[in-house]
Amino acid sequence: MLSRRSLIGTGVAALAFATRSFAARARHDLILRGGRVIDPSRGLDAVGDVAVTEGRIAAVAPQIAAEAEETLDARGKLVVPGLIDIHTHATTAPDGPSLCLADGVTGWIDAGSQGADHIDQAIAIARSAPQQARVMINIGRAGIIGAGDTMNLALADVQAARSAIMRHRDFIVGVKARLSRNVCGDHDYEVLRRAQEVATPFGLPVMIHMGDTFSPMSKLAGLLKRRDIVTHLFSPPPHAIIDDTGNILPEVLAARKRGVWFDLGNGRLGHVRWDTALRILGDGFLPDTISTDWTPEGQKAGIINMPNIMSSMLSLGIPLAQVVAWSTVNPAKIFDVFNGRGTLAVGAPADITVLEMRTGNFEFVDAFKNIRPGNRKLFASATVLGGKWLRPQRRLQQ
Ligand SMILES: [Zn+2]
Structure with missing residues (x-):
């Protein structure tokens, strides 16, 4: 039987140990201090600190007293979960992934740049990307081509797509079907049917590119199943x-x-018209996610990057927290690869984007050259990926 004295002794030792281990834990790898922390996954929008240890979010609090190896001064900036872009063509340039990263994108999906014939190239780029990255395979076996991915219906080759998926189960996360008339002529319905024939046995989603289709959306929508994705939802008639x-x-x-x-799926080619967008939003039909339809050309034009697309949504009157949700927690729900991301919850992988909100007179241009004025614009300021603060920001933005 233990004496009272030994009990006290044990208690003191335990307390001393606890203090030591607390002290060890209290030194973080990185603390982002004093930013406006917006984490829609937890309804958080408040000024505070975010601590990172061993690649994970360690604490989020109004003030974190502990010290850190590195301190990122986020005062006057927005601190949000790492941005996730589910419609990019980041695999079309070798530096696509790093260019996206410079815009604060810590996770992306390439939406059908390649079909079965060249899918290995796209996957090689996704595999070597610093961020979480996956690809959707184009139902057209030649990928995106000038003549139209499936204008020749024989290119919508179910067997070829299926065997590509079987070779790359770990990196192909869906099937992309581009259904505009200039891509597949009058056989959009059959192309979508084949895309489903490819995707369904694997339990994968299909992403359709809508807008200027031969068939009305009322007909095409009937072929969509749970977890499928419609991109370009603001396409005009x-x-x-x-x-x-x-x-x-x-x-x-x-x-x-x-x-x-x-x-x-913002893009540059006819997919967004502000009046259509306002009409749809006015009906209370909100996007689940916002994405860029990023290409190296669009990126150079300065239109196509996540912070700019987010800003254009602000100009349409969408509240900031909603825009952040569309770019973080919502896309994280759609693809398993982003499970547990899109959040600053303690224990989550420390993917964090720091944004600067500038005020002034800005213009947001839709795909038909209509201008929407705005007085706020977001710029990527810093990115933390897997707990590592990447700096300097690769590209200074205007
Ligand atoms: Zn696209």
Whole structure:
């Protein structure tokens, strides 16, 4: 039986140990201090500190007293979970992944740049990317081509796509079907049917590129299953997700109800018109995610980067926290590779984007050269990937 004295002794020793281990833990690798921390995954929007240890979020609090190896002064900046872009063509340039990273993107999906014939090239780039990165395979076996991915229907080759997926189960996370008339002519429905034939046995989603399709969305939406994705939701008529009187099509509402996601996919080529976007938003039909449809050319034009696309949504009157949710926690739900990301919850991988919000007179241009004025614009200021502060920011932005 233990004496009272030995009990006390044990207690003191235990306390001393606890203090030591607390002290060891209290020194963090990195603390981002004094930023406006916006984490929609937890409804957080407050000025505070974020501590990172061993690649994970260690603490989020108004003030973290502990010391750190490195301190990032985030005062006057926004601190948000690492941005996730589910519609890019980041594999079309060797430096695509690092260019996206410089814009604060810590996770991306390449949406169908390549089909079965050249999928290995796309996967090699995704595999070597510093961020979490995966690809969707284009149902057109030659990928995105000038003549139209599946203008020749024989290119929508189910067997070729299936065997490519079987070779790359770990990196192919969906099937992309581009359905505009200049991509697949009048056989959009058959191309989508084949995309489903490829995806379904693997339990993968299909992402459709809508806008200026031969068939109305009311018909195409019927082929979409739970967890499929519609990109370019703000595409103007013909065959938008709204009818001529501006109401959301019932088939589109039904698709959302059964779990189909709707994504922005900004791009440069006809996919967004502000009046259509305002009409859709006015109907209360909000995107689940916003994405860039990033290409090296679009990036050079200065339009296509996540902070700019987020800013354009602010100019449409969307609250900041909502825009951040569309770029972080929501995309993280769509693809398993981002599970546990898109959040600053303690224990989550420490992917963090620091944004600078500048005020002034800015113009946001849609794909039809319509200008939307805005008085706030976001710029990537710093990126933390897997707990590592990447600096200096690779590209100084205007
Ligand atoms: Zn695209």
